[in-house]
Amino acid sequence: MRILGIESSCDETGIAIYDDEQGLLAHQLYSQVKVHADYGGVVPELASRDHVRKTIPLIEDAFKQADCGPEDLDGVAYTAGPGLVGALLVGSSIGRSLAYGWNVPAVAVHHMEGHLLAPMLDEDVPEFPFIALLVSGGHSMIVKVDGIGQYTILGESIDDAAGEAFDKTAKLLGLDYPGGPLLAKLAEKGEPEVYRFPRPMTDRPGLDMSFSGLKTFAANTINSEKDENGEISEQVKANIAHAFQTAVIDTLVIKCKRALKEHNIKRLVIAGGVSANVYLRETLQKVMTGMQGRVYYPRTEFCTDNGAMIAYAGMQRLKAKQYAPMDMRAKPRWPLDELEAI
Known part of the structure; x- marks a missing residue:
């Protein structure tokens, strides 16, 4: 199985393609540091606008890196929360729309579960x-x-x-x-x-x-x-x-x-x-x-926000058939212990 992961909870746009047999096939990341530097912190409206500009081009780059296309996907995972609501809405709407257009399941991923499972991207994983x-x-x-x-x-x-x-x-x-x-x-x-x-x-x-x-x-x-x-x-x-x-x-x-x-x-x-x-x-x-x-x-590159951790967490939910509902939702606040067990 193969899944596209989209991360847009704050000031990094992360895209990845993960295969449950071959592992991570593509990893694209764009940081908005320069966008927010003059303000000394993240400006939510600017973050949302930049996600709008960068998400689709990064998805196209990821397909090129993985040498595959939408027809090779079994699902689309996106960060549904927690995070900045505007930024989450960008990733959620794009992820939900692409899944609908490509006729594959969409998977809503908890941002902190993505971080928690990021070490699983390596070969030596904890039991x-x-x-x-x-x-x-x-x-x-x-x-x-x-x-x-x-x-x-x-x-x-x-x-x-x-x-x-x-x-x-x-x-x-x-x-x-x-x-x-x-x-x-x-x-x-x-x-x-x-x-x-x-x-x-x-x-x-x-x-x-x-x-x-x-x-x-x-x-x-x-x-x-x-x-x-x-x-x-x-x-x-x-x-x-x-x-x-x-x-x-x-x-x-x-x-x-x-x-x-x-x-x-x-x-x-x-x-x-x-x-x-x-x-x-x-x-x-x-x-x-x-x-x-x-x-x-995790490896240093997967410590900060990234699409790889969302793709991996999304794959686990995809296998369990825990799909997102048709109506697109973003959850700026989302307790980790509310997640459904696999």
Whole structure:
């Protein structure tokens, strides 16, 4: 079976073609970073318009890359939520319309399920059950995964997601958009133990997280270090970035260890944009080695939003005959644990 995947939940247009026997046949991705850079963040209306311009040309490129056409497809998968409603509507309407025109089933995919299953695109895949840490610009959650569609949310951020906190703190430091990866790069130049940031909600039971306070702590630290001209040195910025990143990663690691021990599981999956963070990967690798467990994560190219993860997740739903209804819907809010099990 072969499926086309369309991702358009935010500021990346991702297209992929996946075959259940041959694997990933095509992968096309367009980032809107330049579109939103001048505004310091994603402008929803501009994002929607850019998806309109880019989706069909990328689909055509994917067919060329895979050396196939619509007649070779068994279904079309698209991101139905969560995300920016306008952006979702573009992908949903195109995906639903193409499926109708090509007379194949349409499959509505949950964006976070796509991230959660992204490590399955590699040959070495985790067995069920496992604990998943999903960390991106819009979501931070810890999930117990017993199978596809069998998700129990153990904890999530009660305010800013980890990626959102990275981006906001980067902006406070005067870094360009998108700031998260730039802050992580700056943190490599920082001196350890110069600043000590709190590890929020780690001194109490439970697996929920909070990162907005860290952003505020960073803002206060930045203001306290400004000179009479309102400036701070690059080394001070690096030191603050290092302290901030360490606090966020430590918090995530503490929560993951707690979840793994509580459920007696030794397999951990990390996915989402923040899962590309090198310090997070290195730290969790050490932790899982110490626990005699294993950590799995997607290839770097599949950490951020992409069509490949939507195509893979869509294939699983297609095989289970869980098709989208004829009326096209987008769900800007869509709890992960509401999905139907396979």
